[in-house]
Amino acid sequence: MRRLLKLALQKPELAATLLLLLMVLFFQVRSGGVFLDYNNLRGILGFLPEMALVAIGVTLLMIAGEFDLSVGSVFALSPMTMAVLMVAGWSFWPAFLVALLACVVVGLLNGWLTIWFDIPSFITTLGMMFMARSMTVVVSGGFPPRLDFELIPEHLFVAYVGPGEMFRASFLWLVAIAVIVGMLLSRTNFGNWVRATGGFLPAAQAMGIPTHRVKLACFVICSVLAGLAGIIQVLRLGSPLPSLGMGYELQAVSAAVIGGTSLSGGIGSIIGGIIGATLIRVIDNGMVMSQIDGTWFQFAVGALTIFAVVGNAWLRKRGRAMKVETDPK
């Protein structure tokens, strides 16, 4: 039992899960039992896939040892491209594919500039963050186009599904993508390459791992997931605003770190990133439920986020320090 507990505490995503449960319990009590109310839960689960999809991409890229600060801007660029094309008379699917293709181009550019010019991805993607945001304004002419929702198969993305219509279809997208990327990371050679590339690059290169292609693929996956998440949000909210996704890049990095992803690469898990994103949404939502004064709101969110990371680190440390009996031989 003690051995199991030690193993569990050492797993960063499990420590984050424990913290998430603790937070849910705290807010449930603090809000007088309405935090887990049907409508509120439905609201959280509606927003979560959008944040979590971005977090999955960023987590994968961080495991490969790189950052992407342009995800917030790509989050806006992709649906804006789709909306502009649809207003120009394109049907949904071609516009959708071109929008995702634009994300592929951004991902390739991020990767190519980072790898071939050997500059930190922090800088490359910071530049791309501004460029992609500007492109969003340029393609829309500054005024958000109006989407004709009769031409959009909303049911595939944002319609309510599942028991009691608790989830949106976007949640199924999240589950499917999380499983695919999770399997990719844990069950395939590509996953091993990603961890090796992010863990110790010279060794990975010496072993013949195509590290450049691995990183490039991670940049592209990260961008495409951010773009898909942006499209889902626009289909949910109905407005392709150029300001969508601002600040999401930092939230995604926070989610990955809270979920146990190492800032220096090589370590992390997809489920950890998702739990991190959930924790951020729960804190934000729970603070409103707890009727925190508006002027203290950001302080409280920040303090709880730090608490979450510190708590996570502490639990892992306790797990490592925990002594267990070894089997007698």
Place this chain on the structure above:
Amino acid sequence: MRLKGLALVATLLSGTSALAQEPLDIVFTVHSGASNTFWQAVQKGFEDGCTKLAANCQMVYVQTDGSVQEQVANMEAAIARNPDALLTSIVDNNAFDDVIKRARDAGIIVIASNVDDLEGAAGNARQAFIGQGFVPAGYSLAQAQWKNMPAEGDLHILVGVSAPGQNWSEQRALGVTNFLDEQIAANPDRKITYEKIDSGTDLATVGDRVGAYLSANPNTNAYFDTGFWHAAVGRVLADRGVEPGKVLLGGFDLVPEVLEQMKAGYVQVQVDQQPYMQGFMPVMQVYLAKTVGLAPADIDTGQGIVTPDMVDAIMELSAKGLR
């Protein structure tokens, strides 16, 4: 009379010909990022005004929304170019004082647009303010929405401060709460309460936060947003199967998603500050100041209350980028 008319035409023509030789150079620095939809209408007005005068104009946004230091740096850079006029939004009561004074000392016309110092003309050396009075606008919004509130019984109202600490958002909220305080005093027999939250400036976040608040406080009768982000709350209410009008929604500025929620019945009242005018009119004032020596003057671009019956007409103007 005819002679007077001819003299005026001659004056304007001579002004125009002077301009033709040396076009006006006008810089507009704002506190917003380029991706804020509202500012695109201001920019359109600014550019249309500049096109009419063949002026050399530049609109300068900040990279980080609301960053005062970036805006001041942009103003410094603009002054170094010695333009004819500097237009700017004054979102802080002190940070811009020095840079505006130096611009004026250098002979540059300075006009505030969209947001002004809380002390008005006494706050710094700017020559005029063209925009909305935020406190009165908040007051007008609450007053207009009050007519839709239940005439009897308890009332609980939520006020979303979109950007705590920023003049425009705090003042609009103050206008709303001023009106509510008056109603609380005027109706001692009714329990009228309100609460303020940090609602955010992102549709998804505002929808989530206000949605959470409504779950925790189902007795909420109305929500006031200090921006246009309550459009997302309309979506949340529709998703929850809440009928339009059960939770009253109102806010500021006309953007397509708000107009759509007004058509759907979820948003009852909106205050329009005519952003196109905030871009266009300062340019005209600079022209008049430079050509015929008229002093720039304050213009209140409006606290126009927009209701759902006006939406179709406004949507046409919105499509042209005029509102």
